[in-house]
Amino acid sequence: MSRILVLEQQPRWYPELRRQLADSSVRIQSRSKTAEVRGELAAQQRDGSRLVLLVDLNVGAAGVLVLAAAARQRSDVRLIVVGQAESRPLEPVLRELGTDSFFLMPVSGEQIATECARLAGLEAAPAAFVTDPAGS
Secondary structure, three states, rough: OOOEEEEEOOOHHHHHHHHHHHOOOOOOEEEHHHHHHHHHHHOOOOOOOEEEEEEEEEHHHHHHHHHHHHHOOOOEEEEEEEEHHHHHHHHHHHHHHOOHHHEEOOOOOOHHHHHHHHHHHHOOOOHHOOOOOOOO
16 A cells, blocks of 8 residues: 655645545655654565655755655655745755655645655546546
């Protein structure tokens, strides 16, 4: 089973992902400290499941850079970083460290949920994105 771990100080993405991906098989958890996530990465078994880390740069750029470097060492970990406009200079560094996706605010919950679902390897799109091809 895939898991999404959200690292943010103020709950924004965690409740949004729980809403957007409510019908999926992915487990969504929240953390507020980079040290907690680094500890979980070190302890996580490599059992074939996928871990998607969604990180808000507001938790501290230095900690996020260290976390990105740790995630890079794991083929089962995917990393999404969300930052403010002033975070743009960090994008090349984060990408070099293996960040899969980098978003600048404003970004919608739908965009984040779609990217999390894609990186988690979910079969179907989140329920909010399923459209009726007949247009009814």
